[in-house]
Amino acid sequence: MELALVAAVVLIALAFDYTNGFHDAANAIATSVSTRALTPRTALLLAAVMNLAGALISEGVASTIGSGIITPTANVHGMTVVLSGLVGAISWNLLTWWLGLPSSSSHALIGGLIGAGLAASMSVHWATILEKVVIPMILSPLIGFGLAYAVMIGLLWIFRKAHPGRANRGFRAGQSVSAAAMAFGHGLQDAQKTMGVIVLALVTAGLHTGSDVPLWVKVAAAGAIALGTYSGGWRIMRTLGRRVIKLDPARGIAADTTASAVLYVMAIGFHAPVSTTHTVSAAIMGVGATRRMSAVRWGVAGNILVAWVLTIPAAAIVAGLVYTFARLFLP
Incomplete structure (x- = not known):
């Protein structure tokens, strides 16, 4: 029974990773596709390859997810918590994907673990959640917005005398690099979260000790998110690339560069599982605000903000209900 649950958790974790890939593919490529710097399929292939590379680099975020959110008991109910x-x-990912809202897969996963843990009366590490989740959740979009605004102002000043056509061609070419950097940051952050869940399941089942990530887990999670990314996330891509602000190549490269820098620092420096969605959305708003504040479609931005606020509690409620229902069939 327990081994079957472990296998189910691993498979469902990889399914979550896949939904994370197609849900968050827009994070990496929305700007380059909307400015026509890359074709959609080329951009998706580039994003998938860089997701794979980023997923294999570090284990800090995986460690936070695997041991810093909840401490499930080593029995069948502990496995059910992870599964729930x-x-x-996944439920929240699919709903927001269907609605075209760029919500956070990261916070959906964290909310799910919290909700299932509370339903099972297990220890939830609130101090770690505050330090590694809540504070970075607030700071990363604020930093993304402010830094993107400053970077764009700097680019406008540096290239103020450049020929617009030549400058645009240069920025459009540079977007291939900035999109690759953004996709690398997505893999560095999001694939590790799935690795952490699988390690959590293995430790709960007594099949692994410590928080280090086995190579097969890294390869499986990296492959799943890369495959999901390549399958595309067209609904959310339209929201980020067109509905929030009409991007030009310069603003696209500024948004991608800023967002990827924030992801790298949070993952490698602080082991904090921040949202790629929050960060790149805020960066896009930041570069858009350099035109004029009214250039940003704040109504769309408000809908995105509502999804951000609801993500953790909504995923927690669903996970808690799933655990409660599953207990009816467990000894």
């Missing part, structure tokens, strides 16, 4: 958390996260 994944179902809650």
Whole structure:
């Protein structure tokens, strides 16, 4: 029974990773596609390759997810907690994907684990959640917005005398690099979250000790998110690339560069599982605000903000209900 649950958790975790890939593909490529710097399929292939590379680099975020959110008991109910958390996260991912809202897969996963853990009366590490999740969740979009605004102002000043056509061609070419950097940051952050869940399941089942990530887990999670990314996330891509602000190549490269820098610092420096969605959305708003504040479609931005606020509690409620229902069939 327990081994079957472990296998189910691993498979569902990889399914979550896949939904994370197609849900968050827009984060990496929305700007380059909307400015026509890259064709959609080329951009998706580039994003998938860089997702794979980023996923294999570090284990800091995986460690936070695997041991810093909840401490499930080493029995069948502990495995059910992990499984329920994944179902809650996947449910929210699919709903927001269908609605075209760029919500956070990261926070959906964290919310799912919290909800299932509370339903099972397990220890939830609130101090770690505050330090590694809540504070970075607030700071990363604020930093993304402010830094992107400053970077764009700097680019406008540096290239103020440049020929617009030549400057645009240069920025459009540079977007291939900035999109690759953004996709690398997505892999560095989001694939590791799935690795952490699988390690959590293995430790709960007594099949692994410590928080280090086995190579097969890295390869499986990296492959799943890369495959999901390549399958595309067209609904959310339209929201980020067109509906929030009409991007030009210069603003696209500024948004991608800023967002990827924030992701790298949070993952490698602080081991904080921040949202790529929050960060790049805020960066896009930041570069858009350099035109004029009214250039940003704040109504669309408000809908995105509502999804951000609801993500953790909504995923937690679904996961808690799934755990409660599953207990009816467990000894």
